[in-house]
Amino acid sequence: MKMYLALLALAAPSAAWAADSVSLTSEVLVEHVKPQADGSSKVVREEPSVVTPGDNLVFLLSYRNGGAQPATGFVVTNPIPASVAFTGGESDGAIVSIDGGKSWGPLASLKVANADGSMRAATPDDVTHIRWSFAQPIAAGRAGQLSFRGVVK
DSSP states (O other): OOEEGGGGOOOOOEEOGGGTTEEEEEEEEEEEEEEOTTSOEEEEEEOOSEEOTTOEEEEEEEEEEOSSSOBOSOEEEEEOOTTEEEEEEOSTTEEEESSSSSSOBOGGGOEEEOTTSOEEEOOGGGOOEEEEEOSSOBOTTOEEEEEEEEEEO
16 A cells, blocks of 8 residues: 555654754655665665655754854654654664653653553554754754654554
């Protein structure tokens, strides 16, 4: 079953108001393994027009401090689209939420309640949001990129 990218319901990331001089853009790329003429294969990232279940996605969040002063207190929060299973963060320092953004922590520290009331360790399938908090100010003119991965359900 093919799915158009719009159906991913990619919710745009949000940035903390404290860093209003920092711009944030996002894009989603599909990652494919393409055979090469010499018989080898190469991993490529492309802008998708159509995605199908099982496609590997890379979410790229680019930031830039366009202000004249360092930006402090910068936080980026990105919901995981319902049609995507989170498979991991590629950028250091990310924490996740498994409850719609109510609580946060490293995935290994989070627990999920089972129907019978027992608890189990959270898995990547439970992740609903990912967040990065910048401990250091973002210098004026500085740019960077954050990323995480998912697979189309």
